[in-house]
Amino acid sequence: MLNLTPKEVSKRSALRINPLRTCQPVGAMYAALGVHGCLPHSHGSQGCCSYHRTFLTRHFKDPAIASSSSFTEGASVFGGGANLKTAVRNIFDIYDPEIIAVHTTCLSETIGDDLTGYIQDAKITEGKYVVHTNTPSYVGSHITGYANMISGFIKYLSESTGDKNGKLAVFPGFVNPGDMREMKRIMTLMGIPFTMLPDSSGVMDSPMTGTYEMFPRGGTTVAEIIDLGNCQSALALGEMTSEAPAETLEKKCKVPYQTLPLPIGVESTDAFIMALNHFCKEEVPYALEEERGQLLDIMLDSSQYSHEKTAAIFGDPDTVLGITQFVLEMGMIPKYVVTGTPGSTFDKRVTELFEKYQVEGCVVKSASDLFELHQWIKNDPVDVMIGGTYGKAVARAEDIPLVRAGFPIIDRYVHSYLPIVGYKGAMRLIELILTAIMDRQDRDCADEDFEIVM
Amino acid sequence: MKCGNEILPERIESIRYSQCSGDGSGIKCESESVSGAVSQRACVYCGARVVLNPITDAFHIVHGPIGCASYTWDIRGSLSSGDEGYRNSYSTDLRETDVIFGGEKKLTAAIDEVMARHSPRVIFIYATCIVGVIGDDIDAICRNAEEKYQIRVIPVKSPGFSGTKKTGYKMACNAIMNLITPSILPEKTADVNILGDFNLAGEMWIIKNYLRKIGISVAANITGDARVDDLKNAPAAKLNLVQCAGSMTYLAKQMEETFAIPFIKISFFGVTDTSDSLLRIAYATGDKNVIERAKAFIEEEKNRVIPLLDKYRKNLVGKKAAIYVGGGFKAISLIRQFNEFGMKTVMVGTQTGSKEDYELIQHLVDEDAVILDDANPAELEAFMTEMGADILVGGVKERPLAYKLGIAFCDHNHERKHPLSGYEGTLNFASEINLSMNSPVWEIISQGGMKYV
Structure with a gap:
């Protein structure tokens, strides 16, 4: 289907082909869904909200509920103040959320809507909240929007009373509910009191109960967000996603933070657990040591199948960085590492990994797209691709196995329920990667090389 | 309640x-929708995009921030029998500086970059919300590009806020008229055009096959599995068949006015509607042979399909x-x-x-x-x-x-995931609703959802 991709790479300055990112508002919507009793609200045209809900529903296979200011010609000329006022009234009247989280769109940003002013003027029911963040679609990516929305919650709500609550604030990064559950499991195992913001588990992976809840049980509560200001310290997982909200919390409430990579693979999970250990100062429970040992056992047992296999890794910056680190630990070569999200930190961090593991001929690029990755692969192929669903067109065209990890995955099931973070998550990831590579070997090898024991 | x-x-x-x-x-x-409602509706751009995107050999450049292109990238399940170019996503990916200084240069450069790699005969340029606000003159850019490359570069003005999804359908219909209007009206050489089938899961192919069997020739599919040459042939048809009335009645009326092609509204969902529609199309040709063949075909298909449907009926x-x-x-x-x-x-x-x-x-x-x-x-x-x-x-x-x-x-x-139109489609539909309603998982759920049983 991508037979239009020419092999010769030529420079493009204006045309984006087959993007590896989308716009800020959808990230803001996902972040807001990770707050309990929260209705995300899109301040712009109706299509934005509809597209974002569809996009999230396709990935999570769960309802993604959000409202829209439903801009018209009039609003685009006179501003969207009246729309927001009506929206806030209607939303509290009918859907009755605890909090409305407004994010802007390219349209409301371009016409210069003053959200702070609008919200001050809006009639907000006693005991309810309205917060906002600015998410112009022409800056950053969905990752930026996700970070901005988290910062928005903190700016509006978090307070420091002077009494520390003894908790660790955790910003999980742009990950699946399954990943958030795994992070929480690890912290609970270590006996750490924490607040995670956002927490989409129990919302975007809510169970079938036979009744529909518009606001499911999961999500960080407003009270917890307010109390974030009293946390002992904070952990920002994923520099390019979580550092900005951690900084916001530090600025507002003087909560010191530490930034770590997403805990994907051995070393990054070690760093996560050491940081937790530093916080609670108790011995790491044997259960986690055991998991680590099991992971190492698996990596060793299977190393002959992963060693020196080449991979193209694409998707969101922190996720891609984490997976890159892990495949390097497995002895693989991350030949092409790309993200659609702009920002030189990504290039810097990935280059550091290339140097650390002394791999040669590997390429990293931020603000790239799948068309470009496809061209590189056409010129010099890889053994496996690791990323989201849209890579499947390239995988098919070039006959390369695709391991689905990251966002969005809109053509498979279950992925959002299970982690790729932590030692358990690494086991899942290594199983996915090995299965892809070894299934391919089984399919392609000559009859005489076909083996029962591998 | x-x-x-x-x-x-x-x-x-x-x-x-x-x-x-x-x-x-x-x-x-x-x-318009009520502000604050969790509407299931989309926008003007969405309406324009779903109608035009199935034109498989055209290039579709979305002029706006990346989201508008990302969200509409190959999600429609609108199949092609040939070109696959429309399944790629092209965007000018407008950034902050473009919003401040205008996106015209970037759009011109994007067209140049498409032309440097490919040789499309038609490019559609979709203007999204902010293009309307920052005031890029996309008409002028399209005109210049047409002159420079001697191809059709057609603006589709679809800022999301400028109406409902239906407005988008109109914008798409205008773009189609812009593409297919010839300088001199051709002879009527084909029987019909099919309007408003987007070939989801291959439904257009089923309908075309029926028409072929009863002896009716199709000039253009608008727009499922459409190619530019076929579309340009549309004025040569004697009759327009309008399937998705919501999006295509507007185009049908324009074609009636401009090309003197009358239209009838038809539907291929369900045995009754499929049979009625085929008969109405046959009668509209006035050709006795066609009418006879249609009657025979309907009879044959009904005899084949109804007993099969009856098997599902007892469950439904x-x-x-x-x-x-x-x-x-x-x-x-x-x-x-x-x-x-x-x-x-x-x-x-x-x-x-x-x-x-x-x-x-x-x-x-x-x-x-x-x-x-x-x-x-x-x-x-x-x-x-x-x-x-x-x-x-x-x-x-x-x-x-x-x-x-x-x-x-x-x-x-x-x-x-399966075609739902025509006689085959009715069978698929019955099978699918039967499967969904009678999945064993409902048994488990009806016994108490999350509770242990």
Whole structure:
């Protein structure tokens, strides 16, 4: 289907082909869904909200509920103040959320809507909240929007009373509910009191109960967000996603933070657990040591199948960085590492990994797209691709196995329920990667090389 | 449910429900959504995009920030028998500096970059929300590009806020007219054009095959599996068949005016509608042979399909259906189809249905059925639960909602996995709703959801 991709790479300055990112508002919507009793609200045209809900529903296979200011010609000329006022009234009247989280769109940003002013003027029911963040679609990516929305919650709500609550604030990064559950499991195992913001588990992976809840049980509560200001310290997982909200919390409430990579693979999970250990100062429970040992056992047992296999890794910056680190630990070569999200930190961090593991001929690029990755692969192929669903067109065209990890995955099931973070998550990831590579070997090898024991 | 508890006061006139049906002057529709509602509707750009994107050998450049291109990238399930270029996503990916200084240069450069790699004969340029606001003159850019490259570069003005999805359909129809209007009207060399089938899951191929069998030639498919050359041949047809009336009646009227091609509205959902439509098309040709062949074909297909349908019927009869789809015409066809299966339609809603559609719907369903325009999930939930629906037919956003309510589901939108039109489609539809309603998982759920049994 991508037979239009020419092999010769030529420079493009204006045309984006087959993007590896989308716009800020959808990230803001996902972040807001990770707050309990929260209705995300899109301040712009109706299509934005509809597209974002569809996009999230396709990935999570769960309802993604959000409202829209439903801009018209009039609003685009006179501003969207009246729309927001009506929206806030209607939303509290009918859907009755605890909090409305407004994010802007390219349209409301371009016409210069003053959200702070609008919200001050809006009639907000006693005991309810309205917060906002600015998410112009022409800056950053969905990752930026996700970070901005988290910062928005903190700016509006978090307070420091002077009494520390003894908790660790955790910003999980742009990950699946399954990943958030795994992070929480690890912290609970270590006996750490924490607040995670956002927490989409129990919302975007809510169970079938036979009744529909518009606001499911999961999500960080407003009270917890307010109390974030009293946390002992904070952990920002994923520099390019979580550092900005951690900084916001530090600025507002003087909560010191530490930034770590997403805990994907051995070393990054070690760093996560050491940081937790530093916080609670108790011995790491044997259960986690055991998991680590099991992971190492698996990596060793299977190393002959992963060693020196080449991979193209694409998707969101922190996720891609984490997976890159892990495949390097497995002895693989991350030949092409790309993200659609702009920002030189990504290039810097990935280059550091290339140097650390002394791999040669590997390429990293931020603000790239799948068309470009496809061209590189056409010129010099890889053994496996690791990323989201849209890579499947390239995988098919070039006959390369695709391991689905990251966002969005809109053509498979279950992925959002299970982690790729932590030692358990690494086991899942290594199983996915090995299965892809070894299934391919089984399919392609000559009859005489076909083996029962591998 | 008492009227008013879960319904916004502004929404009452858009719902026909025994306890709160406004002043009886019919349902309020074709209006803008209420601010703050969790609407299932999309925007002008979306309407334009879904209609034009199936033109497979055209290049579709989305002029705007990346999102508009990302969200519409190859999600329609609109199949092609040849070119696959339309399945790629092209965007000018407007950034902050472009918004400040204007995006005209970037758009011109993007067209140049397409032309440097490929040789398209048509490029569509979609203007999104902010292009309307920052005031890029896309008409001029398109004109210049046409001169420079001697190809068609057609602007599609579709800022999201400039109306509803229906406005987008009109913008797309204007773009199609722009493309296909010849300087001199050609001889009428073909029988029909098919308007408003987007070849989801290959449905256009089924219909074309039927027409071929009864001896009717097709000039252009607008726009499922369409190619530029075929489209340009459209003025040579004697009759237009309008399937998706919501999006294509506007084009049909323009073609009637400009090319003197009359149109009839047809539907290929369900045995009755398929058979009626084939007969009407045959009679419209006035050709006795065609009429005879159509009659024979219908007879043959009915004999083949009805016994097969009867096998499903026993599982379906008496079940209650809820419908929430984009256009009114499809809703009407679905109600008829459910009637054929012995099912009762208890709730019908559309995103963009017209007054006439709703009047017809009221005649087709029972007195107590709920009818609603531009519904939100809270309303869908409340009415489906109250009416005891067994299955919902809808689109991607409705699927998890239905499942969470413990109601079976069938996608009759972009994510349909089997063709649902024609006689084959009716069988697929019956099979799919039977599968969904009778999946063993419902047994487990009905015994108490999360509780242990």
